[in-house]
Amino acid sequence: MGTSIRWTARMRALLRRWRGAPLTWLIVGGFVLMAATAIGTALTVDRFRQNAIESGRDGLESAVRLLARHFDREFADFAVLQKSVIAELESHGIASTDVFRSEMGTLAMHEVLRAKASGWSDVAGANVFDSNGVLINSSRRWPVADISVADRGYFNRLKSDPTSQEEIEVVPGRFGNGPAIVFARRVSGPHGEFLGMVSRAITPDQLESFFASTGLGDDSSIAMHHQNGQLLARIPHVDAMIGQNYHTGSPEQKAVFERTFVTMQLASPIDGKDRIVASRLLTGAPLVIVATRSLDATLATWRTQTKFFVTVAVLSIGLLVLTLFLIFRQVTRRLSLEKQRLDTALNTMTQGLLMFDQDERLIVCNRRYIEMYHLSTDVVKPGAYFRDVIQHRHDTGSFDGDVDSYCDGILGSVGRTQSAIVETADSRLIEIKNQPGAAGGWLATHDDVTERIRADERIAHMAHYDALTDLPNRVLMRGHLERRVAELAEGKPFAILYIDVDEFKGVNDSFGHEVGDELLRQVANRLRACVSGNDLVARLGGDEFAIVKAGTRDQAELTALAETILNALRAPVNCKGQEVPTDASIGIAIAPDHGDNLDDLLKRADLAMYAA
Template identity: 35%
Template sequence: MARVGWAAGPRGLLQGPRNVSLRWIVTSGILLGTAIALASAWMIADSRDRLLRNTERELGNTALLLARQFDRTFEALNVDQSETAASLEQTYPLVNALSTHTLLALKTGELGEFDLFDTAGTLINSSRGWPVPGVAIGDDPNFQRWTSDYERDESQAEFVRDPILGGWTLALVKRLRGPTSKTAGVLTRAIPNAWYEGLASSIVLGEDAAIAVFTNGGTLVTRWPRFSAAVGQNYLNSDLKTLFLGPGKIRRVVSPFDGSERISAARTLGKQPIVVVVSRTVDGVLAAWWRELWVIVSVALATALAVGVVLFQLGRNIIRQQTDLRQRYSIAVDNMAQGLSLFDASGRLLLHNQRYLDIYRLPAEAVRPGLRGADIVELLKQAGHDPHLIEEYRSFVVKNAGRRSSFEVELADGRTILITREPIQGGGWVMTHEEITERKRADSRIHHLAHFDDLTGLPNRSSFRAHLGDALDAIEPGDQLALLYIDIDEFKIVNDTLGHPVGDQLLRCIAERLQRCLTPGDYVARLGGDEFAVVMADATNVRDLVATLQDALRESFDCAGHMISPDASIGIALAPEHGREVDELIAKADLALYAAKSEGRRTYRFFMPEMDTKAKARHELATELKRAVAERAFQLHFQPLVDLNSGAVAGCEALLRWPHPVRGFVSPAEFIPLAEDIGLIEELGEWVLEQACGVAVGWPAAMTVAVNVSPIQFRRATFPLKVAAALARSGLAAHRLELEITEALLLQDTESTLTILNQLRALGVKIALDDFGTGYSSLSYLHRFPIDKIKIDKSFVDTLTDQAGSAPIVRAIVQIAAAGNKTTLAEGVETAAQRDLLRQLGCQQMQGYLFSPALPAEALARLIAGGDVETNSASRRATSTV
């Protein structure tokens, strides 16, 4: 039917000439042949120039890429060398020590070796191996220049001979200064040529490509493909001279290495006196052009032949096209993705396609050219379409036929159709009918994602703030609104132990349960992570709602086969009592939540004015803590660790004390978490480590010192280096230092944690696992991680002697430790009965008030001098904070 309608349309578009003059065809053939010849010649010349330009641009980009890579590498090496030099300067005087070699080896990586020389030029340490070879470079003019007071740019590399291997190499040289700022030695780092060659060989430019590295004075550092005989020679006076005159040059030069003409791109490094040169031979570049030349000539000849054939067939095809064109138009119209209907100026249907019939499910035999809009409306009625659609269609087609417009209509079966009308020249109009159901659904989905949480389906933070603002604006005199901030307790542990998919399922279950607890006037949203918020329009029964929420959350959830019983901390703020502004009410609900979490979690708190006061007090304490850290206003106390077999002090645990001038001794439980929150724990932990090692070095050689390490401090990749530096400065043997970590640390960042533990063990430091059994203990990490000691938590020791006490648990821990050759230590021992039972269970060490509280260094020295700790323990049970 569409073909009939189209044939009734404007016929003039389909008419063509009946005869074509032979002379016109011949003339057209000559003109086309000439055009093909001229175009081919232009393409041949242009392709050659374009190939050369592209090669120059490619070489320039490659040189720039290599220069930037070298710049970044040298910048990283300079930072690395400065940190290493700073660590070495703190261990002045420089000594030929294995710990220093270990420090250098840890910092080496894959880019060059460190060599450490004293002021006489003697090699005293190196990362290459241990012991170091006997090398002296004191007579070398370069070494004399390095050790002089002349201030040079130590960040720039120098091209010198390797003092150990003898070959030419680029090296970074750092002059070390002693306490008086005089030269204490020289730290060099030789960068092997193999690194440049390896990076160059990874870049694919062609078999004729070459990459060379020069100093900006023209001396060859290295070249790939290798040209070892030329390394160290100067080419400033060769044909390469122009490449060294600016930061980025592209020239054609005759190579002094193979005598070929090369396109060369040079790039000077931004901060190093080094020039990178990337080149290709001109013949190698043009080899592809010669192949392209034959292709162009062949294509031109084939095209000329094709033109002749086409012109020959043109006469016959013109007449045939009249018939074919009608058929093609019909096929194109019928295969449109949109439905199409064309009307003339009088409103009669001229054309429609099959898609139009499919959209409205109209019979093909009923829709004929010549129908008016009213006739089509009748057909829609017969097809059973919604009366609303029919009325919209009549209004759109019949009443407003002359204007450009569009509208959407939803069919009874749920489909949405976009109808667009466009007037055409000479009268009439064309209408397109497009099904946009999926687009509408996608738009709805995007709108949903913008305002709702994708995981739980609850409103998100943006929608929550808007709703809260509207609810606050709607408060009438005498009304009271409640805002509840809900935080799921220990949700992070669920993620860490059971995995994020289980954590996500738990959040969805919690969201569903929260919604079931609310009345129609209440509103719940997920703010992110494990935080939810509830807006209760009528706060009269807020306590009942809180009780309902807590009871609902405490019921077990089945998440992927895991029965989880979460709990929540809730902070509550009321409006208008606590504020009428969105941000003000949110801040006070957050303070109330913080108070609930601080008081042991699993509870709820209403906002109280004193919470704001506590927040300000915490801020004040944080300010004082920053000052105390800067002034080192802390003390270290030491609690003895007693060997149960001998009764002697086997070591001590270093415990930090803060004697505040006004507050007195501030509890570590108060200021240590604060230090972690405000970013001071690393600086504070380094000070404790330095002080503990410095005190312990004066104890008997058999005694160890244990230092607690914050997870934040431990996760730094530089932590093993800082431990090595503290040991080197204090002179304490590495095996006398124990670092205490918690179980929570082993649950996170497993690979990086294992790497740092292995680096510490390589230094000889021992690792103790603190408070074992109170977290999420796992036998797998006892096997996987290098742990030397397990500390049994005080909570087990307290119930040890009870009839239904923890003795079986302690026995199991001791046996597990013994099987892995690990030492066990019991914390918080306060009675002789506890001591005796622990000794029977096989525990090796103890600490607690039974033996001694934590003591200042002077009091500890007197205790050690007193002999057997158990004999004098009764006189030392004075009250003290452990």
């Protein structure tokens, strides 16, 4: 339980120290500002990165949308010839492959094809193939070359599948150099029988030249695929890639060919880079336009911005650190100087000084306090608890008493100003003052007032006692008599005896002042011996003495006391080797018999003495 309380107190002290330390708050504020700058820069950079990616996506989406519109329109026009030729062929009502071959393989049909294909730009014009895949007519050549496409996949698919009306495939060219993209359409008889096909072809270069006009930038690509994944054309152009099927890999990669419109980020199956991909399926053909751009190229501008922002942030943080460092150094120097001044002031104090916080922990202790009680600085240091300090004093012998009772008493009245003078084991008098602090806790000062009090006592003694005989003087006797007069109302009588040493002047003149002084001291001693402890013997000045006899008004008793005094004083006194005879005159005033006024009583005693 005690450990828990102490930990709680330490935490509260730490929090108060933080609350009350402007330099600490300045440093914390600086670090918070640096963290905010770093976080703000990171968030801004991340936001710009997202904006760059979104902008890249938007650019690719716009590009594929425009390309799709263009090629939808181009391929629709491209198919017009094929559809018109097929309509022309099918209008003859041909029902057998032989009739189809004989009627379609004529010069007249060649002229029809040439007329329809005029103005079109492709590889080999419009070509008609019979059911065996043999070329029987062409818009470009007559007579036709001996060419067969029976080994082509697109031909076999059209021949074997009555539902397939059009096939598109990239194949090695037979009418020119390099690969060609073939667009083939089925020619069917009245009952759906396969009669042959009409094809047209373009080269990938023709598509790629248009792709290049889009200007997507570095590390970008535009490609046209068949919906089955076969690559038909691409920029940058790579011969080995044309004709390859890319409908493989992850579901995201396959979705490029399966969905009408796709925008995503994925790893490219070609170069392995992270790329932003946008694709769009053409509406009039099973073709897909795919545009990609590497994430690195997309973020190139962002990286430039990031360098700028990071540079600005680093410079700002550096400037802030430099500013904090300069402020910290300046404040530290000033605090160090102030601390030195404070330490000098505290350690040159004649008082021991302690300051405790509201958790009873020592904040300040000066050197004088340590030296005053001979304590150890290993124990009495900032952070030590009040009870531990007092216990250390008890252990070292400078505190005599019960530690817990003393501590409880001090702590119970911390909110009030306290002052007390205590005597230590070595007989020193220490004045301890406790004053409450403004923010809790208290300030204690320990002042060694031994010499001051002793001096005050000596001064007070000198003011009330005769320096020669150490008897009370006239001032002290008068105060004593005033109290006796006040007690008359309580039925307590007293008497005043005035005593004058006879022929004292002659002794002084004959034997000197030293002998006279010794005579007075001897007289004082003999007078003390004649009275009890309740009676007062005083020297009024010169050779005059007085005795205040308490508790009596009996004249016989007072007469007997006067005889005792006379007998004591008449005995010769040995003063510095000289036998000096003495005698005295005594006057008596009794209160209340002779009055209750002090001055009257003193006057009566004086007159009685002179009368004697």
